[in-house]
Amino acid sequence: MLQIVIGYPPIETTKGTPLLSQNRQFQYFNAPTYIYPMVPAYAATLLKDAGHKVYWMDGIAENKTLIEWEKELANVRPDYLIVETKAPVIKFHWKEIKNLKIQNPNLKIILVGDHITFNPLESFENCPVDYIVTGGDYDFVLKNLFDHITKKTKLEGGVYWRVSDKSIKQKPAAMNKLSPALKIGNSGPASLAHNLDELPFMDRDLTKWELYAYENGNYKYKPATYMYSGRDCWWNRCTFCVWDHTINPRGSYRSFSPERLFSEVKYVVDKYNVREIFDDAGTMFVGPKLKKFCELLIESGYNKKVVYGCNMRFNALTKDFYELMKKANFRFLLYGMESANQKTLDKLDKGIKVEDIKNGARIASQAGLEVHATVMLGYPWESYDDAKETIRLARECFDKGYFSSMQATIVISYPGTPLWKECKEKGLLKTENYEEYDMRKPVMKTPMTDSQILELTQELYSAFFTPKFIARKIMSIRNVDDIKFFAMAAKRLIAHLMDFDKEQKRGVLNPKFWMHSIKAMGSQLFSSANSKLPGREIKA
Ligand code: SF4
Known part of the structure; x- marks a missing residue:
């Protein structure tokens, strides 16, 4: 039996709480938000079921200092530590791996995640990491790696190791010589064909589910939890989407069957009394699978016990589906709007028309669902007027009651995405320092200044602030859950306005922050939702 820690070392920074795991666009949040890391949690479950002693040490969600977390790790004295990383924090992880190797000389460290899948060799060059497991099925592949180490079973594709490591008995499928003393072997392309229905139910006690049950803007009814019904998105194309x-x-998309998904939903509702579930598959399955899943919730009566939410696409569902989802007690649907400009949607390979945004949001909201749109600014080809048009459409959708909430971000070209490749080829990257890819400022050259983009992002966050939207929200308050939800939303809005303050003036006591925020909200309150820019008529 091996002792294995799955851990997130605390990242000590004044930038806020780092969002890893399913946060496909990495960001530090001023308002603490904890996303339940689904694949690491399935990995913990699989490894425990395989007979290993597994520890879950999320120092970020547990609000530990780095020293406290390191002490805890030293007390556990694990054989292996598994860390999920992303581009904006990989330099921190390289440094921390060096420290941990000094503190725990016998510890072996494994990196997983999107950035190391794109560039596995770079981490071997920059830190003494022992293994890298590429691909999104790293839960299955980690189990396979430990089976190989303990039982010499055949190693699946996707594992990288130092050939000097005697624990790996298999001949590499390919080898890279990084220096005369550093040769890296690998077991071939990432293994991505596992049957998700074979996953055991996630061990939510082992993975401390309550850490992720409250502080999250996707929840209204708490305690709440996450599901992950598919890997990752059946559309699978958007050029900025690092996971996809x-x-x-x-070509690697797979999902749970509706029956398998429903069984785990039933299990978490019965065992933990969760009141809401957010399904964080990039886009949830649609068609007959969605129909069946809704029917299972309705026929079993679990639609009276739990509220469901998921990621969806604006042009994926008809009115009948939205009505069925409402009956099944779906509440919160999260959509990638990205931009109100067709040329941007086309360049991103988003697969939607501008009119789909309004139509999809209208049908969903009229069925009684709450539409949350994610929107981005700072595309290299978008002008100030283009960005203003995006803000205008968001505002119109709030004003008409189609949107309930929104997340505004600056578009970042993460290494490994077609957008990053295009920017690199065209000389549009302002920096290749990964630490700057944390959404605090634009990393691509655009026709706008950084300060304009931050100011417009604040303005976009204020797009909901129309008299009609506010009146509608006040009228919709029915119970304590509604009051708590609006209080939390207000707190998060202030934090997001701070995230994108053009002078990065943070702190509720900072007068400059309030000046900037009041200006952004005032511009929405006193402008007309329908004042379209010339030549931008959109059919509803
Ligand atoms: S719809 Fe696009 S952005 Fe959303 S998960 Fe799928 S590929 Fe990624």
Whole structure:
């Protein structure tokens, strides 16, 4: 039996809480938000079921200092530590791996995640990491790696190791010589064909589910939890989407069967009394599978016990589906709007028309679902007027009651995405320092200044602030859950306005922050939702 830690070392920074795991666009949040890391949690479950002693040490969600977390690790004295990383924090992880190797000389360290899948060799050059497991099925492949180490079973594709490591008995499928003393072997392309229905139910006690049950803007009814019904998105194309071009590349999409998904939903509702579930598959399955899943919730009566939410696409469902989802007690649907400009949607390979945004949001909201749109600014080809048009459409959708909430971000070209490749080829990257890919400022050259983009992002966050939207929200308050939800939303809005303050003036006591925020909200309150820019008529 091996002692294995799955851990997130705390990242000590003034930037806020780092969002890893399913946060496909990495960001530090001023308002603490904890996303339940689904694949690491399935990995923990599989490894425990295989007979290993597994520890879950999420120092970020547990709000530990780095020293406290390191002490805990030293007390556990594990054989292996598994760390999920992303581009904006990989330099921190390289440094921390060096420290941990000094503190725990016998510890072996494994990196997983999107960035190392794109560039596995770079981490061997920059730190003494022992193994890298590429691809989005790293839960299955980690189990396979430990089976290989303990039982010499055949190693699946996707594992990288130092050939000097005697624990790996298999001949490499390919080898890279990084220096005369550093040869890296690998077991071939990432293994991405596992049957998700074979996963055991996630061990939510082992993985401390309550850490992720409260502080999350996707929840209204708490305690709540996450599901992950598919890997990752059946559309699988958007050129900025790092997960769908690295760990879950095109052609690798798989999902749970509706029956398997429903069984785990039933299990978590019965065992943990969760009141809401957010399904964080990149886009949830649609068609007959969605119909069946809704029917299972309705026929079993679990639609009276739990509220469901998921990621969806604006042009994926008809009115009948939305009505069925409402009956099954879906509440929160999260959509990638990205931009109100057709040329941007086309360049991103988003697969939607501008009119789909309004139509899809209208049908969903009229069925009683709450539409949350994610929107981005700072595309290299978008002008100030283009960005203003995106803000205008968001505002119109709030004003008409189609959107309930929104997340505004600056588009980042993560290494491994087609967008990054295009920017690199065209000389549009302002920096290749990964640490700057944390959404605090644009990393691509655009026709706008950084300060304009931050100011417009704040303005976009204020797009909901129309008299009609506010009146509608106040009228919709029915119970304590509604009041708590709006209080939390207000707190998060202030934090997001801070995230994108153009002078990065943070802190509720900072007068400059309030000046900038009031200006952004005032511009929405006193402008007309329908004042379209010339030549931008959109059919509803
Ligand atoms: S629809 Fe969403 S999850 Fe799917 S590829 Fe596009 S951005 Fe990624």
